[in-house]
Amino acid sequence: MAALMCVEGDDDDGGLEQAVETGGRMTVEEALETVIRYAEESGDGFVRWLELEELELDDTILLSLDLSTKFPDLLALSLFGNKLENREKIVDEVTKFKNLKGPWLNNNPVIEKSDCGMEDAILRECPKLEIYNSSFTRNFGAWALGFSADVYGKDNPGSGHLGDLPLQSVTSLDLSNRGIHNLINKAFSPFEMPNLSYLNIRGNPIEENSVSDLFGLLRAFYSLQSLEVDIPGPLGDSAVEILESLPALSLLNGVDASKILEAEKHVVDSMLQPRLPERTAEEPLVDRVLNAMWLYLMTYRLADEEKLDETPVCDEPNFRVAPFLFMPQGNLASAVSFSILWPIQNVKKGDECTRDYLFGIGEDKQRSARLTAWFHSLSIILSKYFILLLELPQFPFKLWSASLLLVNSSSPGVVRRSDGSALCVYSDIPQVEEFLTQPEFVITNEPKDADILWTSMQIDEEMKKAVGITDQQYVNQFPFEACVVMKHHLADTIQKAQGSPGWMQPSYSLETHLSQLIGDYFLRERDGRNNLWILKPWNMARTIDTTFDLRYIVLVRSINPLEIFLSDVFWVRLANNPYTLQKHSLFEYETHFTVMNYGRRLNHMNTPEFVRELEKEHHVKWLDIHQRVKSMIRSVFESAASVHPEMHDPKSRAMYGVDVMLDASSQPKLLEVTYCPDRGRSCKYDTEAIVGGGGTVKASDFNSTVLKWGETIRIITRWLGNGSSIGLSKQPTMG
Template structure:
């Protein structure tokens, strides 16, 4: 067939889509079935699968409804419910109500709205519900009929406020109360609540969850209740330091509303307990007088995930060994019992299951991380939060991505998509029974006709009632930080990440490079003594056009040139190919990638100086994702701002750059290419209410001794919109970014006008700021010379663009360093702002100035750094 004809045969389908089929990994035996379904637009998954709600409606899962399905026996088309570029996501949701409603339902972030609707309908159908007083009297009456007293009282979601709680006089009516739940009410005052609950002499459990009192209080006020109620074992779903038989019995299924327990306990209360789930109970010390093998002799299953246990690992292992029937354990890995599943099983050889996985499978594969039973990370939202914001936050749990390309060019912006309800219900498993892969079908054989689908096929034999799963990180192992990346979807152990972050910071803070004494500079003009000119070869049009000084002459032959000024990387192969020699000057330094690539720049500074205040905390997500997650959790714990900017290692024009406070987004964005994550400057200095940065030109004559110069003129680049920290603005390019050469309206100012207006607006002296910037520039290049002494080459001269931002205290922050060709392209729009004796002149002076400084050692319009 010829490209452009509609595909009609299987052979043509395979011929056109061969690379895509191979990339998708679909078995060849399924090619025919796939072509038939694509040709007839057949979506028959509903005949084989069913989507079921799980976890109280907060999630969904996919169940096989057919009798069985053999491995690689069939393939299904999964539609894409939403496809978009990241910068367009919010706009699409805001403009298409049906889309946001569908996404909210698919991502289960509308369940509270549904509950309100159902509640309203129920109230209409069932009449007026019983008021608080009636509930209290009803509980008393039922207890009397049984010849007992009320020991368990649930007064939830009844709009009880502080005054009403006092008026109910609960301690007098329920003197034997053991458990009290006041969840979901309107309690706000600690003193009033404390007056009531401290009168209960036997209270073992108190739940105040989802009351304003917990959202607006300080921890020390919350401790008042714990101090005044020494019998409490459970407080707001957490264990107290006093937890004992009752709390363990509650988690073991013995004590509940129907069997609340007794006011005193015998030693054999826990003898029959076989299963105890005490996950996420904020337990710091597990071993006490109740949690012992002698008290729980029948215990076979134990879940201790999500607790900040502080006991010694060996002590915990020895205690767990002593439980005679313990065969199944769930614990954070890495965590309190060790760094690997294999190590835990070696210490507890009687375990048959660890984190839901058979011990034999773990021992066979020697897996060091068990992630199949991790607790899901559910999206969070406030009751009044709009659906658009809920979806924007939750979508990172569902998104998948691809990037388009043809024979000539790869698309620079990735495409993100959400699979339809069936595809999105597939949950994660380390040992999945299905595989999913994106696929572009081109019915006319051209990319323009492409329709995107996902393909779903079984990779194991599956039977009726089985849950269908996929590996969210297919092909990604621990060498690519699998365990850390699972944090995007699961609640991984925070303590581990925080510990790794703290170790990382200790290592960085030990790096304290001291610059050596300045060496004497002996630089001089490179002009030949015989009066001849310097011949310049360049493949940059601006050099050929604007370099007009008589000391220089453009040549078309690189072999004939004294100076090579190129946009190409000059390595040994290139020198050999072009016939270059060691006697020619080149406009780049060896290993300059150590400063012009964003991940290397941060690493260079950190190796030399640790964490100087002029560079934001920065993490290479390919190597230090674990430490970034730890930093994020520490900031979250301490109530600090947590906004991050993600930048590709080596892309310009802010391509594939994102701003987010969502840890799942930070992790998922790795999928569109290697990136750094850098702490966003949330409070920058503003100019007329807008964000700005400064592009400086740095000219480097030598790295050893260091001989660098800062141009007196810089470019102030301004955002077009007023600055905002409203999360709705994070995708607004013209609010948070300043490079408008490629998007938006160009909005730059020349140096003199900017300095004058900035000093007037902020009542500061620019000279003091300039001194700090020069100090930062010096420290930057000193760091590079120290960490990479191999950068020095006597035949190198270079120009770099250095981008700087000021924080609200007017302290400089290094953003990035741009190498010569990129710097040239970025400056071509600003050429008319280039200078001569302080006056704005045409761009023809720019390269005359640059070449004069670098090769004739002139110092006009520059400051030595």
């Protein structure tokens, strides 16, 4: 009974045995007869504990039983899991019990009506109540504490007038999830419980007591050695500070106090509830079991013929698990995989076998955050901790914009040979070799002979030495450009320079800020805000989008002074299927991805057609959107120039693809910046420029246009900045 009243939904063993003996569910009459007979055989004949659970009781049957007349001395009444619906009738019946200390009405239809006010009505008429539906009332005392400590129950319900010091023998007390607001209570004292050594107060707000008052109360329990409490919680947000305030504790949340102090762990948790996959109504039970099973059994991926990848929970496990691949014939075709389990500590019969899913991963690699993949309670802790972090002035994701100080220097020189001959270009990009046909340029197959290197490979010092590249050759990449083309560095660059601009969605690197991401996710879930995230590898251009995104081409001529050009033509990238978030669609690439230039069917739409459709459907003006996009792109490269001035190199030029999404208000959102963007459509489709000078843009001229790189070329829009930090070359040839 105690277990049933503590946790909704538990089965009462006695009732189950009775049901088995009688071949089915007990009737109300049988249940009452059993209770009366038990009281007569084991006590004074007075029924003080009555369980009428899951007996199909409705309001009419309850009234007909006239329980208050038959059992006037009742202390505990459980009507759990019946069909009671009428608030007035239930209140009237329950309040007739003048000695009642604990009614349980859980899992009845009337409880689902949260606005019915039944709890307040019952508490007003029954001032002696100490427990209501498993939660402590504000009048809780020795009976409620004794119930939680298993002193009182079906076999020993207590009496209306409890004897002196009934809790003297209590050594362990579990008060978790009791809805306690004020713990300072006459019954909860070292005088009443002098032998208390274990206390669990998890899941209680206890907001009416200050931290200092609670520490003072707990220090008075001189036998208390083990404490379970939420961190952050009513005792603060630091395990170290709790132990310093309660020096007699040897265990905090199941962890040795000395280890916490030695490691300076501020958040510790031993009550890790498994994270089981949520079950939907249409999901077969077998599928749910299999999903949960493989979450914990683990799987292994064969990286190559000589290496297995293992996804590495107990902080101090007594067993290890490792993959083993047996190939009896010496090849993969004959391979049989095993998981080998062996003890690493002495174990005896009856011991629990534990393993560490994150072997070798400590808090320096976000161990607690990673464990949320298996344990739900850690997610709750991190969300609470994240809320506290938001209130700190030094919180790293509330950075203010840095001053964008760009030092003026001379504009980069013009690229031309002294004798006026054609410039030699080396490239490993097929479109360049095919379409760069203007007489100002010639293709060379030797990198060391080229004036201009336009390559998709990174040109580092090792490559320069290997192929004979010198510092006098022009290359299509800037030093340290990873600050914009790698997603985690891009977010860091923007945050340092701009803070949190509206066009930059909250971004987290899972390698360094997983805890903050989890906290932010649960905070958004709590507040009912949009919680749809884009997950991308830091070094790959794969984006899960809503129907479409836009690819802009940006040419960077100089970092100091900052000179950037924006192509008059942008490209629309469309998903091939209508957008939906239905579960069956989540594995459909052509529903959620827009990049189709890797062997998939390309749903091409000309830019003018897209603009007309967008303006018509959403009643917007494209030129207004374009101005916002330009401003955003400018801010991106201003940020890079400000935070990373080491990017500047007079021999560097670069083309970047900037991917943009529009939200429901047609405001641009930055997705990513890509190095050496794909230019297949640029070289394949003629199109009309929507902005700038307008007119037809020939696909065959694209690469030559880029290499000429000047304001006389129609594809390039002059993008003037405010002040002298951004300038443009007046030269018609590449500079």
